[in-house]
Amino acid sequence: MGEATVPGTVTGSAPGAGEFRFDFTGKRVVITGGSRGLGFEMARAFSLLGAEVLIASRRLESCEDAARRITAETGGAVHARSVRVTDWDEVTAFAEVAWDVLGGVDVLVNNAGSSPLYDSIIGIEEALFDKVLGLNLKGPFRLAALLSERMIDAGMEGSVVNISSIASLYPKPATVPYSAAKAGLNAVTVALAHAYGPHVRVNCVVPGTFLTDVSKHWDMGAFEQRAQSFAMKRGGDPKEIVGAVLYLSSSLASYTTGTLITVDGGAPA
Template identity: 35%
Template structure:
């Protein structure tokens, strides 16, 4: 097996939460690796930069607005991508939210439900529709769920987010068993990455210092460092890898 095993030539990928941060970088890296990419996010306007970067890399982009919590919209998105780019081979469930940081005593149930609905149920909506459409005879389907180091360790002051990411890890393992060998299902679990998602904690001097102390590599990752792992997990280079929680966290979980 040569380096061509890392190629995504001829494949079609859907990347949810593809308008910024890790999702944007994954969409671009997949295009650079040869895939036609449909980045999706709640706002079509927010996808313009992602689409432009994909096309600048010589790829084909099909941006589309999508709320992953809307079952009907998810079904329509997959049908639309198929008619525009062809059957979807790769699904990256990256859409996520985390509007709470604090003591669980202060957590309202509406915020809890929102986090679980987007991070877990939304990912399942997309995975289920992908699973219904993959040609089981080919055995080339791949799902990469963007989990978190919070899937394998507890993140302080982030009870609902940690719960949702542990659940996503469980969903990953269960689907990997149920859908083998037609579809490989893996999770990519980043640590702290330099994105808008972590801007608040990174800009708080005390929290930033505490976080860096907990990271053996003593730094935050760039989105591109996470995106390359998503390409690997989607490619034939990882064709015997399924049910894996691939941690890219600078060493946090190793302690």
């Protein structure tokens, strides 16, 4: 496989420039929610740059299909497993499976998440509230803690990248449980960075509005009008999340931990 480039790759021809390239050869990466959208682009990028990747989501078939597509393009090893991130015990078992399948984990990307719609705040049911917190906060916390402990026990240096949301910083009435969960994930990021440093770095990417498959159900005319208030005047392409995730996962971010990087096209509060 030749030299791969993806958005955000730092390249150059001067002596020593190689140390400023993203190179994940020999690295083992776990990505939850990796079968589509932002997660799929992350998995594809890591594979292009030499990593062995394990993608997981609730639907095994979707993960297997994504893995086949990425391997067909990159020639890299991409594994597929299922996990319900909302289930504490299932996440615990999955951490062991992921470690065994890859022979260790160097990078965890906690990308799985969702923000279900509801008719009114007072109409939010307990089951929905619990599910949103489980998927966006409880599961990522548990998986990050388990794999960070394993990294340290193995004498490794690793990286955890949590995927939050701009809704964590600017909550709206339509995203109350989701905003609360992602705000909690921001806090967990900082706490775990202190708990597991200096050997495991824990950081967070805070995406704004990206045009994933979910956006196919939007009123695009209304969105395009709203996007005129963004500095970039548009929504993000899923590939545009890749640079921040690769940076935080790489040795180029060796002195970066406990931080939040916002990737939102300059969206207003």
